[in-house]
Amino acid sequence: MKEFKTLFRLELKSRFGTKGTGKPFFTVLKIGVVLALVALVYAAYIFGIKQLVAMFHLYEMSTEFLVLFIALSQLILTLFGISSVIKNLFRSGDNELLMRFPVTPGAVFASKIAVFILYQIIFTLVVELPVFIIFGISTAQAWSYYALLPVVLIFSIVLPLSIANLLAIPVMQISARTRNMFTLSLLVSVIMVAVGFAIYMHVIQGVVDYMKEEAMSFFSKETMGIVSEAAKYIYPSNWFAYMLIGKWRLGASLLSLAVVAIFAVGAFILNKKHYLSTILRDIEGSGATFTMVTKNKVRTPTWATFRREFLDIFRSSNYSFQYLCMAVAAPVMVYYCNKLAASMGENTIGAVIVPALALMVMLIFCAIILSFAASSVSREGENFYLTKIVPVSYRTQVLIKLALYMAVSTLSILVTAIVIWVSGQVEAKYAFSAFGISFLVSVAVTCFAVRLDTTRPQFAVGGDGELSVGNVSTFVVLFVGFAISVLYGLFGMVGLFLWGTTMTYLILAGVSLLLAVAAVLWLMIGLDQRYNKISQR
């Protein structure tokens, strides 16, 4: 127990250790802004849930709502759980360190899982509990509903956690076997992302088409029938819901308990048996490398740096997924998003907005891909010193990185433009105008991203030399990129109605050019001095 307490405290400290800027005013301001944003989003969430519960209740589908909500939150917690378990339990940077100390693997496991459980509890209390309470009040549930609520909440924490733990070990073993198969890993990731996204969008498209054809609300007789039928088979979420509302309570309670217990015991046994060996295999396997016989070859400094930067991304499953996979899968994702947005928009506003929607979707994916540029300096990690000692100017090094990001994103948006044109979603003139505008915005976003990272890089790398914490600049770039996309989309839609195609696209191209020029200047002016100031002590 003492071991557990010490390790748990250490784990909490390493995650939430204070990182004050030294300026209390800015710290308070930052916290204030974040709290205000969180409050805003939370208020919108509660409002939305209230409306949704009222709608389902009106159409006598309260039980179905409860089942769907429990199923969705279970799915989110399980997916989040698998990645968290792998990252924090099996691939944690301090595993190797902790293994050297006289602590039992059980204590290490417990301390790490406790932090994870803490996250699940917070999610359950903040996201799930208000929904259950709103549901209870709106549907006038009896006292037994509230009495059994803690049990369901505990089940909601334990079940996804157990499933995640059960799945993590096989996932770890697959990843160990494919560790140095970079092209294969990238290809599989691309296929999985593209196919997964296509299926997801296909389902949504089906719902939208169905609603369009029926020309009635979501709660048409047939829709209600489908949802009711589906809700009957979503196990064990339906048992959790039945338990709460008193429908077949005893049976549902026993079955819920049995399912949770089976998964929990299964996860416990599996981890007890394989946790240590999986960690040790992973630590041992992290040194497993490849051999590639090559010849000495002379390259220009520019090409050599370009190639090295690419290999650094390509040979990292993490970076490769974040960047290359997204860039390659973007045309497929844009195609489906565009198809869905167009069918929804066309239905409510008119076909004239489709090109603007296409532009917006393209820009959103551009922002996702290019947010990677916001860690261009940070990713150097321990090797940052090399960028300082080599006889290549900082400006040139930064420009080479920019060239790589631009080459990948340009190729991605060009293919996207061709896809949406060839598939007949938009005419060629719209597709290639969207490409031109997206290219200019890409220049702006990339320069903005790199500028942020040259101002305040974060060299927090793990044992594998890769960034171990989320870079603040990445989130800023994503936020700005999304904001630009939405503004462009809205302006485009209004513009196409008011001024027609040529003028709208000319205005957008002009603004994009200005943004690009401004971002290039913002990055390049004083770049050498700024870069020179960066240092790792």
Next chain:
Amino acid sequence: MSEILEEETLEKVEEEKLLVIHNLKKKYLNAKRYSINDLTLELKAGEIFGFLGQNGAGKSTTIKCITGIHPYDEGEIIICGHDMKKDPIGAKKNIGYVPDNHSVYEKLTGREYVNYIADLYGVSLEEREERMNRYLKMFKISFAVDRQIKGYSHGMKQKICIIAALIHNPRLWVLDEPMVGLDPQSMFDIIDEMKAHTAAGNTVFFSSHNIDLVSKLCDRVAIIHDGELKRLINLHEKGTRETLEQVFRSLTMAENKA
């Protein structure tokens, strides 16, 4: 006549200053005191120069300023006639640096890494092949050169760092505590290479905690404490090698007591 000319050339080479540090001052962001305070040094061609000091004395900071990693507040650093502030590219072309943590791009193979560094310094194919083969043989890591660096041992990473630092045959070879974690044979190999490098008219500047090694290997040594140069010793002067440890202890211990 030719003998006179040879002597003149030799004198010229010896007098050539490959590194001039003048009144260098460096203070880290938010630090209260200078990490390097008014440091002045001159390194001549053909010498092995040792840099001694306790932990936190300012050795690594000085080296990071010389190599261009850290900006500095005052003073000047001139490498082979190139001012680090005014002509950093010219200065950096003449330096080969081996860091204390031997960080390298671990996703590359040894050959890819050395080739990458050689490309940045514009080394021709013939020169890089000749040097790479020579050093790979010398440090006995030919067997691993096509393996990904991630799987290298501590010593192997150090060796690939050294090969990359020497691939462009730098006039000034800077090493930050190079012997840490190396096996005896590798240490001898590095010492031999240091001697060969200086014999060719270049300069070696290295920091170390190993007083015995410094006293045997170096031509001159600087002792630094609290960022200030405490003593510059010519080890060719009689008795200096034998008393180096004593001098070092007296200088640093006296300061510690104070």
